[in-house]
Amino acid sequence: xxxxxxxxxxxxxxxxxxxxxxxxxxFAVRPFNSAREFLAQLEPETPGCALVDLQMPEMNxxxxxxxxxxxxxxxxxxxxxxxxxIPSTVRAMREGAEDFLEKRAPKEKLLQxxxxxxxxxxxxxxxxxxxxxxxxxxxxxxxxxxxxxxHVLRGRLNKQIADDLGxxxxxxxxxxxxITTKLGVQSVAEIARLAQExxxxxxxx
Numbered sequence: 001x002x003x004x005x006x007x008x009x010x011x012x013x014x015x016x017x018x019x020x021x022x023x024x025x026x027f028a029v030r031p032f033n034s035a036r037e038f039l040a041q042l043e044p045e046t047p048g049c050a051l052v053d054l055q056m057p058e059m060n061x062x063x064x065x066x067x068x069x070x071x072x073x074x075x076x077x078x079x080x081x082x083x084x085x086i087p088s089t090v091r092a093m094r095e096g097a098e099d100f101l102e103k104r105a106p107k108e109k110l111l112q113x114x115x116x117x118x119x120x121x122x123x124x125x126x127x128x129x130x131x132x133x134x135x136x137x138x139x140x141x142x143x144x145x146x147x148x149x150x151h152v153l154r155g156r157l158n159k160q161i162a163d164d165l166g167x168x169x170x171x172x173x174x175x176x177x178x179i180t181t182k183l184g185v186q187s188v189a190e191i192a193r194l195a196q197e198x199x200x201x202x203x204x205x
Contacts, residue, residue: 001045001046001047002028002047003027003028003047003048003049003118003121003122004027004028004029004030004046004047004048005022005027005028005029005030005048005049005050005051005114005118006029006030006031006032006038006042006048006049006050006051006075007019007022007029007030007031007032007050007051007052008031008032008033008034008035008038008050008051008052008053008056008061008064009031009032009033009051009052009053009056009080010033010034010053010056010057011053012033014053014103015031015033016031018031018051019031021107021110021111022051022111022114025111027114028048034056034057034058034059035052035056035058035059035060035061035063035064035067036058036059038050038064039064039067039068039071039073042073043073044071044072044073047075047118047121047122047125048075048118048121049075049076049077049078049098049114049117049118049120049121050064050068050075050076050077050078051078051080051110051114052064052065052077052078052079052080053079053080053081054079054080054081054088054092055081055082061077061079061081061092062088062091062092062095064077065077065079065092065095065096065097066095069095069096074124075117075121076096076097076098076116076117076118076120076121076124077092077096077097077098077117078097078098078099078100078101078110078113078114078117079092079097079099079100079101080101080102080103080110081100081101081102081103082102082103083102088100098113098116098117098120099113099116099117101113130197131197131198131199134194134197134198135198135199135200137182137183137184137194137198138183138194138195138198138200140182141179141182141183144165144175145175145178145179145182147165148161148165148172148175148176148179149179149191149195151164151165152176152179152188152191153188153191153192153195158172158173158176179191
């Protein structure tokens with residue numbers, strides 16, 4: 001699916017001009033006159049970025065950014081404003097905005113921000129896909145295997161794990177073999193890296 005630039009602005013004339021600019025530059029574009037309309041129609045799997053006006057009635061740009069963050073529809077946001085607003089700029093960037101531009105900014109600067117936002121979206125989606133894939137591997141583990149794995153990641157030896165769990169050492173070895181097979185790795189270091197990727201076990205265990 002090709003990335004789309006979603007433009008959200010209640011200023012009809014600016015919205016039309018932005019659509020023309022971005023389409024002429026080769027981007028797929030979908031315009032919206034309100035934040036609520038945009039949120040209602042946005043599909044979570046649609047890649048791209050949002051070009052959002054800061055000041056809009058009912059739901060402003062910062063509120064829209066917050067709403068995207070709370071949902072599975074998160075995507076990079078490039079803010080546009082008719083006038084400089086330092087507090088809003090600070091808040092927007094702190095919440096992860098890709099850029100904050102005045103509407104009279106040079107066209108190339110706007111296009112560069114959109115390109116960065118689309119690239120960032122692709123990278124973040126790839127990361128989320130990878131995380132889901134790794135988490136799926138850990139879901140294959142039985143409760144006992146997860147218990148053994150927690151001890152392995154703490155650096156416990158097989159004999160210690162056996163004593164802690166009340167099982168024989170041979171059983172621990174069998175569980176460890178099953179764990180590495182299901183996770184598709186060979187070493188404890190690889191398991192630890194996967195666990196961090198999946199967010200399965202707290203750092204430092």
